[in-house]
Amino acid sequence: MRDDNGKTILLVEDEAIIALAGKRTLEAYGYAVVSASSGEKAVIAAAGDSRIDLVLMDINLGDGIDGTEAAARILRERELPLVFLSSYTERETVEKTEGITSYGYIVKNSGETVLVAGIRMAFKLFEAKKKIQAQSDDMEAAYEEMQVANDDLLQTIEELNAANAMVDESSRLLSLSEKKYRELVESSHDIIYILSPDGIFTFVSPAWTRVLGHPLSSVIGQPFELFVHPDDVPACRACLSEAIESGRRIEDIEYRARHLDGSWRRHSSSAGPLRDESGSVIGFEGLAVDITERHLALERLRTSEERYLKAQRIGRVGNWEYDLRTDSFWGSDEAKRIYGFDPDEEGFSPDEVESRILERDRVHQALIDLIEHDAVYNLEFEIRPKGQERTRIIWSVAELHRSERGEPTLVTGVVQDITERALAQRNLIASETKYRKLIDVLPLVGARDAPGYTNG
Template identity: 25%
Template sequence: MRNITSITSIRILIVEDEGIIAQDMQDCLEDLGYNVIAIADTGEKALKKVAETHPDLVLMDIRLKGDMDGIQAAEQIWELFQIPVIYTTGHSDKSTLERAKQTAPFGYLIKPFEERELYVAIETALRRYQLEKQLKEREEWLQTIFRSIGDGVIVVDTKYCVKFLNPRGESMTGWKQHEAIDEDLTKVFNIVHEKTRSAIENPVKEVLKSGSLFYLAPDTLLISKNGTEMPIDDSAAPLKNQKGEVVGCVLVFRDITERRQAEERNRALERAKLLEKQMAELQRLNDSKDEFLSTVSHELRTPLSNIKMAIEMLEVVLARQGDLFANPTADPSPAVRYFQILRDQCERQLNLVNDLLDLQRLNADAYTLTPTEINLQELIPHVADAFEICLQSNQQTLEVNISPDLPSLISDSSSLTRIVRELINNACKYTPPGEYIAVNACALPASEDTAKKEILQLSVTNSGVEIPAHELPRVFDKFYRIPSEDRWKQSGTGLGLALVKKLVDYLNGSIRVESSNRQVSFIVQLPFNYEKV
């Protein structure tokens, strides 16, 4: 409807079935300065005229001829066109008034009425209409804002009854607005503590009590109508009237699932960065350690070699001067025993230094390989023969089983020799008296896992001992020794198996250890034809 700026611009439709009364009303209105755009004498004609002219106000006689009386016509005019209606009637019985009240008219005049009464009724109706129109527009504007907000919004009154629920609130709570209206808030807005699962007191209660803004505690879960759970943040603010009295509360809540996920991603990223820094620091420390070991090994190797040579020369000199070393079958003198201790310990330290240097070269990819054709039927028994005295001393049995049709191997002979020697030596150290050691070599058929190439499988098995399952992954670690009742009973540095693992990897092979039924097996697989990767 257009804004009303003056009386002359106000357009009025008169609905009256008495011609003389209608004319009098027109004359009166025009005398007051109003613009009468038409007169209708039935409800049907009134609806037609309203549709054609769109007046600002309708003066409606309640008692009209025809099938539609004034009250029915007024209902349709308001429903279809939202135009205010003032009833005029000569009847003021209670039943008629009750019917008229149901249509919420903007005025009610009893005939006959004075010109001033008519003027007051019209101006009052138009003013009320303007105020209600502004109020409605404001409500629609507020509802549009609430509907457009990305957070859930619930408005409640002082009795905790829901009066408004926006679309986002509908999707989060699982309630439609028409279902939630006048429902208790705790039924629509069901919240619990995420960790304890206990119910949380609704924030609206605190807001209505204190009249100030209130926030939900952390770790709050909203449980929707269908049982879906989501973490939320929430704030509740009081609604106050012009007197400052709290008349309700606005609850604003949001789903923080994505925020939590983003925070978790950030925490994971921070952890990854920290781990990366720690790994870099560990690598630096490891490099420093390897460099230190390499430097120390080089520094130790020369003096140890000189000590070994001096021991050997001293033995020769003393042998020439007397019979100190002349009769090996006789009980050795203290001097001979001391020389043997010196020789053994010097050899042990040299082996440690050599192992450290070889590991360092393998780690630095500076280990030199010379692939040659190797006859395994000759190499393996030759390596095993060197342990004959040790085996007799320990009361152990060694079996060597090599397939007679095993083809020659193209690989590094010194590396393979060292692998076999170290595995047999390790077996000798840990095999109890009366038990056996078995060395087996055979060819495995080609398969998808071996890139369709035949490979060599070499295994060294010893009986009478078993490695706990939780210790197996650490067997090839540097300086690691399998726990026993007396960890110093067996000699060794804990570098032998680590060196074996590095050499096998360097030869493009694999090694694994298996242990069960009081038996330990080291299984090496190598390509028959070594190719540098």
């Protein structure tokens, strides 16, 4: 029976006739045979010919290394099945082969059946060993992978424990943050609110009730228009549309909000778009501040200022300031009118102001004396207002202000147009003088109380 398996056997035999007979026998069973007549040649052949699948090794090879040494050298370089073929059956000869990995020991002249069966068994044992080795390698690799997986699992467990700890800490901080946020919202004096895209209140803070009186239950679910003055609704709607279009927060939206008692409160609000994860607008969040008192205070201030300016116009009284740090004059509207300046102009140089004064040197010296010596500044002098030919008589008083270090910084003063009063006073003085002179000459004049008689 042929073994048509294409396997190649290295036959190591020093006796040529035996080698030739063995080669023919093996070839008859379908094996390719490579022959070597010495241990050295066998080592070289096994190392250089990759076709060799099995070594059939004689032990006694004459001169040179014997079969056991040659086998040991070959197996150090290659892993392949090796079968000893020898005529020796002595115990000591067989024991020499026990330290070498071999797949059989065949006694020469046992017959070709025994020889071929031994070779077949050697191939089967070698294949079985390779499978076992492969399985062992797979098991070892699997064990190493399991060890790595186990290490990864342990690391994952540690990371999971750490992550759980972080989650617990994050949950604690989130709970604390939510508590603080809730306390902040509930204690805020200003109204925090959230509107749906169509302007329906979905949330309002408790400040709403404190500021506007309405219970929260009567506000949530209602459109904001119910609580805003009708005249202000379009502006509020426009601001919400702008917030959507620009994607930014809109500040300082002023409107009137309806109080539960029916009165209107002034509010200033800021609002910005709320977006979901996709970026779509899902509503508005905002903050509303009650500015009623501030608005009333501004109105009172505006009224007071208007009255003050009116009083200045009626009394022809203006106020002025000279800033020593910037070397510039400031004047109220009435002060500017007195000097002929445009009320819309801001800031004047000392030369611009003093150029309108007829007695410039005297007035300037009075200002210097005030600054340098704290002298009294209380003057009456004539000016020629800008763009006018007629002169005016004015009266001015001023005081000096100093910094914390005592340095002169500012002069503030009052100026009044007293032209009519001064002229009237001058006319009165002239009239008094005239009548006094007349009275002085009266004793020289005689009065007649009858024809031809004189009372003297």
